[in-house]
Amino acid sequence: MQNNAIPEYNISVPFKGVKWIQKGKWANEAVAGVIKAGDKPYEMLIKYRGAHIRSFPKKSYDLLFMKSQSFFGARRIHLNAEYNDPSLIRNKLSLDFFRDIGVLSPEAQHVTLYINGLYQGVYLQLESVDQKFLKKRGLPAGSIYYAISENANFSKYNPTTGKEKRSVTAGYEIKFDPNKSFNSLRELMHCILNSSEKEFPSRIEPLLDIDQYFRWLAGAVCTQNFDGFIHNYALYKNGESKRFEILPWDYDATWGRDIHGDVMGNKYVPIEGYNTLTARLLLHKPYKRQYKRIMEEILDDAFTCRALEQKILALHQSLRPHLVKDPYKHRSLSIFDEEPEFILAFIKNRNKYLKKRLTRLQ
Template sequence: MSKGMLPEYRLSVPIKGAKSIEKGRWASQPVKGTLKTENQSYETTVKYRGAHIRKFPKKSYDFVFPSSRMFTGAKRIHMNAEYNDPSLMRNKLSLDFFRDIGVLSPEANHVTLYINGFYQGVYLQLESVDQLFLKKRGLPDGSIYYAISENANFSKYNPTTGKAKRSVTSGYEIKYDPEHSFHHLRKLLNCVLTSTDKEFPSKIEPLLNLESYFRWLGGAVCTQNFDGFIHNYSLYKNGETGQFEIMPWDYDATWGRDIHGDVMENKYVPIEGYNTLTARLLLHGNYRRQYRHVMEQLLEEAFTIESMEWKIEKLYASIRPHIIKDPYKHYSLSKFDKEPEYILAFIKKRNKYLKKRLHRLQ
């Protein structure tokens, strides 16, 4: 692959004609095909992914591979169109940011995608958070739960309606669990929901990796993912320590833009974030100080113009040659060209805003 070129993925499926591909109604149900990358070929099953994003002209996809011939050690990969992000890089920028600050995070890399020879544009290949995710990192076996809706807000109530949820585990799905149950997650949630303030620290500490949680919280607050506190995350229970760690997911609505790609002002999300678990933790002075220490470090070292500028410019330069001919790009090339400056301006303003509010974590 030439320097500066994105990996090229070529999918072949038994669908005839360019119009069938363009209309985007061919993968509502799983379709078998072949995915070729460089000199490798993989049998796969492909299907549209997401709910509302299926309505966009540029579709996102799930690829599933047989256990006998997995894709670089993965049984499943996700191809995200990043349709509403004018930069096409916010999701990757976020997930890399979390990894750099010490939070478990899926890998994300830009590629170009062709379907039956027709160029589909620039995509973000996302790693699936599953048992193989753990194995790849040498992590102990454990349970993985996905937060799939706003009900995953660590509360008894739906945050929109205010009505009681049907179950404490509403809003979650089991991605992987050796016991095929919500037992471990239910134990964590019941601790959050039923412990008294006095007994909460002694009950939560064996169940939650606090350093990891506060780093995740700091990352979500800095990048300002409005939805990231009540879904857009996964939970991993380490089978050796018994503690949960939280991981980010779906972070395209960040760095100063919302889920529609519109402006999100830098003061929108408070320094404390928001969900019931975080609120309960920050009631205790020692936890507030621990979180403040994490935030001070992020605002001085990781979430700065100096740290982020070269990463943004590198991503921008790698994408630009391929987005020019992207047939489904949502925004103009001129807007794409302004995004690095826009993101850096957001970082500067957001950093200043958060530093002025560190006193609230005394």
């Protein structure tokens, strides 16, 4: 088991900023402040993050640091309240799981947060997927796009309304692009949407890291992130290979619970997942067999109670002392204490379900 100590962050902001926080009016306007991690102060700008989560009593924040300094190598970090997750570990457990199965993934760590001396509770610090993210890993520079809405479903049509989208890049924002354009993303989308079935393999392979995509797909399917197939991901175009990779993002609605923290049955998401790119790939038997091999490997090794139990228990143990005094607990400590068993039961049942569905990938 790991030590119960997790980092403590102390944020100081002007009184006006505190009033905005308390009144819930801090939407897109950032406030200058200082954050202390240990004894060292860092100047930064802080604002709310997220959409519907801004209405929760426990807020989530974006922190942007000055160009002249970085925060442990980062220019930007995200502090997530994880308000609807009764375990507070699903997001971190997911992102670590993706890394274990060979998918580029943001780092995540739990912290305790104080604002102007008042305890805000347990938070999850998420690494931003940006140029610093690439540099830290020794990866080539390249374009990065965020999938920020359900329109990022690799289709011409909105998945909810069925209406044609205004553009093939709807649902995305540019995080970084040397040309400050969507040109690279448009090239990928035009391939997905306009290639004939016969020419699709020869056109997609120079543009997409197929093996990496299937590992991401397997991770999203195993953890059962219903929304993760049409948003909550980032696309990175490797500057050397010229091929896209896909990265997970915001995976709190996973491991048997939905975005509201309610129970989601272990058979809710099919083994193929959902989106147009996956559907096009799986029309081709070589790709289907490739995905099947990857899924079999993960189900036998990484996505098992044997592989994950100690990590789940260690995370739970490390957070419990800090959650006791968290002023914004959404659910009781008794529910929190049942979560490790709940998650492990989900893994066992989801693994069994997916193994039975492997025949669909023949």
